[in-house]
Amino acid sequence: MSFFVSCVSLFIALLLFFPVSTAANFTASPTITNAPVAAELKFFSLDHKDVAAVAIETRLPAANESDPSCYTFEPQYRIARASDSITITIAAQPMLPANSYAQASAIRTARLNQLTMTAADNEISLAIAYNPKKSEPAITTVKRKPVIQPDNSIIFRTYLVLTFADTPTAKLPKTIVLDPGHGGTALGATSNDLLEKELNLDIALLSRDLFRGQGYDVYLTRTDDSNPSLLDRADAANILQADLFLSIHNNSMPADMPAAAKRLYRGTTVLYNSSANKPAKELAIMLADQLAAALRIHQYPLQDRPGLVVLNATHVPAVIAEVAMMPHPQDAKMLSQRIYRLEAAQAIFQATDKYFSIISLSAGGI
Ligand SMILES: [Zn+2]
Known part of the structure; x- marks a missing residue:
């Protein structure tokens, strides 16, 4: 051969x-x-x-x-x-x-x-x-x-x-890959007795239920405390020919920043890759708006991050949502309560669902 x-x-x-x-x-x-x-x-x-x-x-x-x-x-x-x-x-x-x-x-x-x-x-x-x-x-x-x-x-x-x-394929729903950031020994941010990997997974599981409840096909890159490689996470979206790869994280501040300074920053942001084949800036805008409104927190400028693996190894539209700022006492208190994690999941679902309905309207020439 x-x-x-x-x-x-x-x-x-x-x-x-x-x-x-x-x-x-x-x-x-x-x-x-x-x-x-x-x-x-x-x-x-x-x-x-x-x-x-x-x-x-x-x-x-x-x-x-x-x-x-x-x-x-x-x-x-x-x-x-x-x-x-x-x-x-x-x-x-x-x-x-x-x-x-x-x-x-x-x-x-x-x-x-x-x-x-x-x-x-x-x-x-x-x-x-x-x-x-x-x-x-x-x-x-x-x-x-x-x-x-x-x-x-x-x-x-x-x-x-x-x-x-499933046949007929014409009626297939959109496929969403949800990616809870970190896992296993990769804890992510650790602040105020919270582990980012646990918050990310819970918000992703809550989001999954909302998407599935509305008929979406959903795949989670992890459903437990494992830590798939970044390329394996991106591969899942590519292999499934997903309509969206959505990574869920929570934000932190540099470890050497004084505690008093960390208290100044709270809020949400979304990362995207403007040089991707299928950039998702419009979705990033809608996600940040919806998260900030639902959680009643500040919104930081979107970040264009072409160097991040999950944003540059995915062949499908991809974003990373940084739901809130873990070092800030008020954001941390909010993230520690499941009702707010559910609000974050609802914001993620609603922004994404609205994004797809706008896309399908424009594709239909309306
Ligand atoms: Zn993270």
Whole structure:
């Protein structure tokens, strides 16, 4: 099998394995020596769709290219279809965690009857038996942004994604990815006996219930005290082709700021990325307005933060809400009470829901 990390877009989305001879025709495209590996299986089950994604990685050696952004990595795979099943076989060395196979076989949903993952030499197969009356699979690839390693080599990860959405797909609701910031040993801000990671999770869980109650498909990047990597959080939004990635945080002041100075600042702000493919500044404005009004607190200027991973690794509109200022005694007292965390969740839902209704009105030409 051959494979490529290549600047040449001709390689995109071919559904058959390349013969080795194809590579020789594109001398400008460096063929790398590291074989692709299957690194991980991710599975998402939402109210209206199930999504399985196999992560395939390869590594470009150091100093081959100063600009990794011009490279793409296209895994090679083939597909076999039957009336109620699909099998996808990927040319990659199986390097998944050992329990991945058992986890796959344990998956059952209203749409999917069975997942079977099998490994062979330099190949991995994922067979999915599904209910054709409820869903038909769609196949896409999703790229993670290249990650430069300490030795200056570059890891490229591309997900092969199988989406089983409810039919008819025209009536599918919007998909929201909610991202409670921090988790586990990453506490986030700590002020006034509060842990930011706990506040973020509770506001996200309350928000999830509001969105789901109104028919949205919702995925949380964590529902417990875990700490997914920032890239894994962004990947979820990309793999699910979400309509919005909304990260929930609470703000802090520099630790070395005098206590008296910290008492001066309370309020909310929202971060966005103006250089993203799909910037979300309008939503950021609406979110900050709604949070400030609901919590009756000051609003700080929006922050354009293109350097933050969850804002620059997401291919979908993305914002970070900094709900309130934890070092301030009044903001802290408010955040410590669930009624105010619910008010924050309601503000997040209402601003987002209003944003989508405005978008759909303008898309309809009204
Ligand atoms: Zn935070």
